[in-house]
Amino acid sequence: MIEFLASRLYYLVSFLLLGVGTYMMVGNANLVKKVIGMNVFQTGIFLFFIVSAFVSGGSPPLLTAPEPYVSPLPHVLILTAIVVGVSLTAVALGLIVRIYEEYGTLNENAIRKVISDE
């Protein structure tokens, strides 16, 4: 059991990060913290990909290093995903700034209350 968990610990941690991200997106009332939660969720997925590319005793995929190499393909996909994630965060934070100008609060429940009162 312990050995099984030790050999899959990275995967388990990536699932736990997905859990923490979900908790933040659902449970935290502050909009900025929801966006941080989205980023934690993303890095959980990144961890899953990068771990799947790893091989024990492998070199980075620089072809001057001795074999075996880790797989370069998940690295490329995650590099793209990181940049897309930043774009997403930037737009989300822009929307948050506008919401604050409009409603004067970043608390989800307070914003809902203002909307239902209108």
Add this chain to the structure above:
Amino acid sequence: MIGVLDVVLLAFILGCALATALLRDVLGSIIAFSAYSLGIAVIWVFLRAPDVGLTEAAVGAGVMTILFLVTIAKTSRPSGERTLERIDYRAAGIAIALVAVLSTTLVALPPFGSAESAVLTDEVTRYYLANAYEQTEVKNAVTAVLAGYRGFDTLGEAAVVYAAGVSLLVVLKKQVFA
């Protein structure tokens, strides 16, 4: 096989993630998140992904933190005496259910670092590693794939960044980034 350092690093990032989730002050949460990004960047280097580690350190810990700080400077921080937030049990239930469902797949996943895993034995991986230098004359296989074989992906990524910049200007009702 997994070492002591791996376990320490994983414990560090999990601790930082939990601190990010539970700290009431958003500024504290942002600082915990940048520590978390730094830990993740070190893990990428451990997993032999130096390119991803560099990007994560520059973008995750650097640009992202600045974006969050600018946002809270323009808006507000919740004030109060409590250090930690109250736990939302409904959200915690959803999160635990998600982790439980995902964990059922653990038995189907290959052990950490196994050379027989589907990713490493896949034809695409072997093709890139065998031919990247001959076909592109780039010794970094990640760069060869990013800018060569999957160049259209990178073009799409540039389109996304451009679209994000334009939508940010539209949302903030501005003409230029000042």
